[in-house]
Amino acid sequence: MLAIDQRDSLRNGMATAAGTTADRISDEALIKAKRAIVKTLAPYASAVLIDPVYGYPQCVTDLPPRVGLLLSQEETGYVAGGASEKERRTRLLENWSVEQAQRLGADAVKLLLYYRPDGSVEMRRQQEKLVADVGHACVQAEMPFLLELVAYPLTEGGADSLAYAQKKPALVIRSAEEFSKPVYGVDILKLEFPADLKWTAEYAGGAFDGKPRQSAYRATEVETFCRQLNQAAGIPWVILSAGVNIEEFLVQVDMATAAGASGFLCGRAIWKDAIPLYPDLVKMETWLRTQGGHNFARAKAHAGLALPWPQHRAFAGDSQP
Amino acid sequence: MLAIDQRDSLRNGMATAAGTTADRISDEALIKAKRAIVKTLAPYASAVLIDPVYGYPQCVTDLPPRVGLLLSQEETGYVAGGASEKERRTRLLENWSVEQAQRLGADAVKLLLYYRPDGSVEMRRQQEKLVADVGHACVQAEMPFLLELVAYPLTEGGADSLAYAQKKPALVIRSAEEFSKPVYGVDILKLEFPADLKWTAEYAGGAFDGKPRQSAYRATEVETFCRQLNQAAGIPWVILSAGVNIEEFLVQVDMATAAGASGFLCGRAIWKDAIPLYPDLVKMETWLRTQGGHNFARAKAHAGLALPWPQHRAFAGDSQP
Numbered sequence: 117m118l119a120i121d122q123r124d125s126l127r128n129g130m131a132t133a134a135g136t137t138a139d140r141i142s143d144e145a146l147i148k149a150k151r152a153i154v155k156t157l158a159p160y161a162s163a164v165l166i167d168p169v170y171g172y173p174q175c176v177t178d179l180p181p182r183v184g185l186l187l188s189q190e191e192t193g194y195v196a197g198g199a200s201e202k203e204r205r206t207r208l209l210e211n212w213s214v215e216q217a218q219r220l221g222a223d224a225v226k227l228l229l230y231y232r233p234d235g236s237v238e239m240r241r242q243q244e245k246l247v248a249d250v251g252h253a254c255v256q257a258e259m260p261f262l263l264e265l266v267a268y269p270l271t272e273g274g275a276d277s278l279a280y281a282q283k284k285p286a287l288v289i290r291s292a293e294e295f296s297k298p299v300y301g302v303d304i305l306k307l308e309f310p311a312d313l314k315w316t317a318e319y320a321g322g323a324f325d326g327k328p329r330q331s332a333y334r335a336t337e338v339e340t341f342c343r344q345l346n347q348a349a350g351i352p353w354v355i356l357s358a359g360v361n362i363e364e365f366l367v368q369v370d371m372a373t374a375a376g377a378s379g380f381l382c383g384r385a386i387w388k389d390a391i392p393l394y395p396d397l398v399k400m401e402t403w404l405r406t407q408g409g410h411n412f413a414r415a416k417a418h419a420g421l422a423l424p425w426p427q428h429r430a431f432a433g434d435s436q437p
Numbered sequence: 438m439l440a441i442d443q444r445d446s447l448r449n450g451m452a453t454a455a456g457t458t459a460d461r462i463s464d465e466a467l468i469k470a471k472r473a474i475v476k477t478l479a480p481y482a483s484a485v486l487i488d489p490v491y492g493y494p495q496c497v498t499d500l501p502p503r504v505g506l507l508l509s510q511e512e513t514g515y516v517a518g519g520a521s522e523k524e525r526r527t528r529l530l531e532n533w534s535v536e537q538a539q540r541l542g543a544d545a546v547k548l549l550l551y552y553r554p555d556g557s558v559e560m561r562r563q564q565e566k567l568v569a570d571v572g573h574a575c576v577q578a579e580m581p582f583l584l585e586l587v588a589y590p591l592t593e594g595g596a597d598s599l600a601y602a603q604k605k606p607a608l609v610i611r612s613a614e615e616f617s618k619p620v621y622g623v624d625i626l627k628l629e630f631p632a633d634l635k636w637t638a639e640y641a642g643g644a645f646d647g648k649p650r651q652s653a654y655r656a657t658e659v660e661t662f663c664r665q666l667n668q669a670a671g672i673p674w675v676i677l678s679a680g681v682n683i684e685e686f687l688v689q690v691d692m693a694t695a696a697g698a699s700g701f702l703c704g705r706a707i708w709k710d711a712i713p714l715y716p717d718l719v720k721m722e723t724w725l726r727t728q729g730g731h732n733f734a735r736a737k738a739h740a741g742l743a744l745p746w747p748q749h750r751a752f753a754g755d756s757q758p
Contacts, residue, residue, distance in 0.1 A: 317649075321642040326656070328638075335647070366687075410741045417738030420731045 117184075117354065118160070118412070119383030120153050120175070121167035121226070123192035125359075129391040145395070147174045152397060153387050154178045156404035160412040165226055165381060167192075168212055172220065184223040186262060189214070189250055194230050202270050203239040204230035206246055214253040224260035225250070226306070231265050233290035244294070251301025262381075264306035264356060265291045281315035281332040284308070285341040289348045296350035304425070305353040306381050309368040310341040313360075324364040342375035352378045352425040357385030362411045369418040379422040386411045438505075438675065439481070439733070440704030441474050441496070442488035442547070444513035446680075450712040466716070468495045473718060474708050475499045477725035481733040486547055486702060488513075489533055493541065505544040507583060507702075510535070510571055515551050523591050524560040525551035527567060535574040545581035546571070547627070552586050554611035565615070572622025583702075585627035585677060586612045602636035602653040605629070606662040610669045617671030625746070626674040627702050630689040631662040634681075645685040663696035673699040673746040678706030683732045690739040700743040707732045 124138070127146055131138040147170050154175040158164050163184030166172050172187065179185060189212065194204035206229050217225045227250050231243055247263060254261035267287035272280035288310040295302055313319050316338055317331035333341075346353070355372045357365045357380070365385035373379070387408050393399040425431075445459070448467055452459040468491050475496040479485050484505030487493050493508065500506060510533065515525035527550050538546045548571050552564055568584060575582035588608035593601035609631040616623055634640050637659055638652035654662075667674070676693045678686045678701070686706035694700070708729050714720040746752075 318643040318645075318647060319640075321644070321652075322639040323642070323644050324639075326639060331642075363688075363691075367684075370684075406742065410738075413741050414735070414738045417731075417735045420734050421727065 117163045117165060117186070117379070117381040118154075118157055118386070119165040119356070119381055120150050120157075120171060120387075121165045121186075121188040122383060123167055123170065125384075126150070126391070129388070130394045133392045133394040143170060146170050148397060149391070149394060149400070151175050151178060152401050152404060153390070153408075156401060157387060157408055157412055158183050160409060160416065163223065163381075165383075168209065168217070168220070176221070185221055186224045186226050187217040187220065187222040189217070189225050189227045190229075198236045198239045200236075200270060203232065203235050204268055205239065205242060206230055208246070208250070214250065214257050214259055218257050218259050222259070224262050224303070225254060226262040226264060228264040228266060229295075230268055231291050231294075232267060232270060233287060233294060235270070244300075247295060247300050247302070251299075254303075255301045260303045261301055262304045262306055263295055263300070263302040264381075265295060266308060266356075266358075267291065276312075276314070278315060278330050278332055281312040284312055285310045285333075285344070289341065289345050292345055292353065293348040293350075296348070302351060304378075305349055305351060306356050307345065307349070307353050307377075308358055309355055309372060310345045311338040313338065313364055313367055319364075319367075324361050339371060339375070342371050342377075345372075346376035349376075351430050352423070352428045354379045354381045356380070357382040359384040359388060361385065362414070366414060366418050369415055373419050373422040376423050377419075378425045378428065379419045380415060382415060386415060438484045438486060438507070438700065438702040439475075439478055439707070440486040440677070440702055441471050441478075441492060441708075442486045442509045443704060444488055444491065446705075447471070447712070450709070451715045454713045454715040464491060467491050469718060470712070470715060470721070472496050472499060473722050473725060474711070474729075477722060478708060478729055478733055479504050481730060481737065484544065484702075486704075489530065489538070489541070497542070506542055507545045507547050508538040508541065508543040510538070510546050510548045511550075519557045519560045521557075521591060524553065524556050525589055526560065526563060527551055529567070529571070535571065535578050535580050539578050539580050543580070545583050545624070546575060547583040547585060549585040549587060550616075551589055552612050552615075553588055553591060554608060554615060556591070565621075568616060568621050568623070572620075575624075576622045581624045582622055583625040583627055584616055584621070584623040585702075586616060587629060587677075587679075588612065597633075597635070599636060599651050599653055602633040605633055606631045606654075606665070610662065610666050613666055613674065614669040614671075617669065623672060625699075626670055626672060627677050628666065628670070628674050628698075629679055630676055630693060631666045632659040634659065634685055634688055640685075640688075645682050660692060660696070663692050663698075666693075667697035670697075672751050673744070673749045675700045675702045677701070678703040680705040680709060682706065683735070687735055687739045690736055694740050694743040697744050698740075699746045699749065700740045701736060703736060707736060 127138045127141045130141045150171050155178045165186040167188045191207040197205045269280045315332040318335045320329045320331050322328045390400045390403045448459045448462045451462045476499045486507040488509045512528040518526045590601045636653040639656045641650045641652050643649045683706050711721045711724045
């Protein structure tokens with residue numbers, strides 16, 4: 117599945133490319149970039165995740181008929197909060213609901229939730245309630261519910277740090293376990309890769325970005341984290357790319373699907389290198405049609421042995437992969 | 438393209454798997470293993486390279502109609518020779534010729550040549566004459582000629598050594614340059630990857646086999662070697678896998694095709710992990726159908742932007758990729 121529901125992160129990337137600030141990138145420009153991505157890459161996808169703010173009205177006509185439509189429910193970004201003021205609270209889009217998404221033809225809705233399973237009780241309760249509310253609305257509407265879980269550093273000193281790399285497996289695994297509880301009504305989890313390959317001994321020479329790092333674990337341990345994540349996820353799960361390079365994402369897809377993931381829902385790993393070409397839309401489209409399509413084709417090939425979701429143990433009576 | 442013309446190396450692998458010696462692996466067993474590989478993987482290939490000793494008679498009926506047939510011309514292995522007794526001389530198969538390959542329906546013939554461009558004059562002359570002879574026969578028969586070039590360590594202390602990794606780019610590039618000369622009549626070069634990724638800084642942490650090594654060069658230098666190889670090869674070229682793991686081969690395919698390679702002709706990187714399952718042919722076939730097919734699909738996806746051979750500068754009047 118292809119994600120193009122990015123809002124602030126896409127606008128920031130376009131601003132950098134154009135040598136200006138995000139507030140100078142118009143909504144029209146953002147829409148044009150999204151449309152170029154959907155037009156060129158949606159034919160590779162089984163479903164496309166679009167935001168209802170900038171993406172839906174302009175892009176839905178570019179979706180091939182057989183490609184499913186996923187619509188986002190959350191407002192872009194987060195509100196800082198909690199005792200530390202470093203915790204993140206997710207907000208729903210205003211004037212928008214599961215029912216509206218359904219009326220617009222969504223095949224599923226998606227909610228991105230920032231979550232630290234070791235965060236403050238107050239923040240966890242708020243975030244968990246938000247999921248339960250959306251889950252309830254989805255059950256009422258008989259709408260499939262895809263929940264995206266994203267952890268973030270609190271005291272670890274940045275997302276690209278040894279401490280955060282060490283913490284990541286537990287964060288991803290414990291969060292998946294929490295939101296697999298039937299009370300939340302989630303149908304599919306969209307999960308982070310449960311480790312940082314850049315901080316993995318075998319790749320720490322800079323395999324993905326040329327920057328050498330220390331070793332937080334070995335590749336065999338990462339394979340174990342993936343299997344633990346698959347055990348923790350009581351429902352089908354797919355992995356997200358979180359903007360890593362395509363080379364790193366392909367290894368993540370290999371390891372995640374080998375452990376039981378049902379595929380990927382990915383945006384930036386596939387199309388992000390088109391953004392620095394902005395504002396040259398012709399160059400962007402050429403890149404998307406060639407290298408972007410190549411990235412998607414490789415990711416799909418790497419997911420070739422992914423677990424078909426009807427074979428997930430959540431639906432099977434007995435035998436398991 | 439798929440290679441299954443291995444003879445001694447396949448027999449040795451089967452012997453190890455069965456806990457016996459190579460002389461205890463019968464020709465029939467070797468043929469059964471080859472047939473399992475062709476049956477399961479040929480449908481993924483544009484052409485299959487088979488040896489005429491064990492492979493052809495048994496496997497040709499398993500080739501799907503649209504899949505091309507390549508037949509080997511050389512005897513397995515080599516004769517040690519030269520002043521150092523460490524040089525390698527290639528021998529042609531006895532009672533076998535380009536004309537016979539043609540009568541059996543070959544779409545092309547393949548010759549594996551051991552070659553050190555810095556070897557003794559005597560050995561180079563012998564090896565070069567062999568290629569010219571086969572090339573002459575191919576021109577006479579209007580038979581496409583695929584030449585596989587394989588270098589080997591002389592004084593560098595083993596194939597998996599820093600010294601040999603450092604020497605490899607020059608060996609591969611200079612050999613490709615030599616046999617691109619029209620006098621040899623070669624149509625396609627099957628080349629080694631022009632560096633050892635395991636000895637490349639970014640991957641030297643053990644990315645492909647878990648074993649840490651020193652750094653012979655950086656990934657950007659390897660990309661330069663690939664471009665230099667593409668310049669040296671005056672005719673279309675594909676890369677071979679030399680038995681590296683599939684993960685390493687996928688990176689090689691990425692880098693080689695980005696530099697101008699027209700694809701791959703690969704055997705072991707795709708199917709070698711089936712061999713330890715011998716003598717359980719059912720398990721071997723199951724592995725080949727699932728993981729083997731997955732490996733082939735990934736390799737093909739990685740070669741998705743390979744240069745179509747008719748677009749090679751050898752055939753084009755002007756503009757080049």
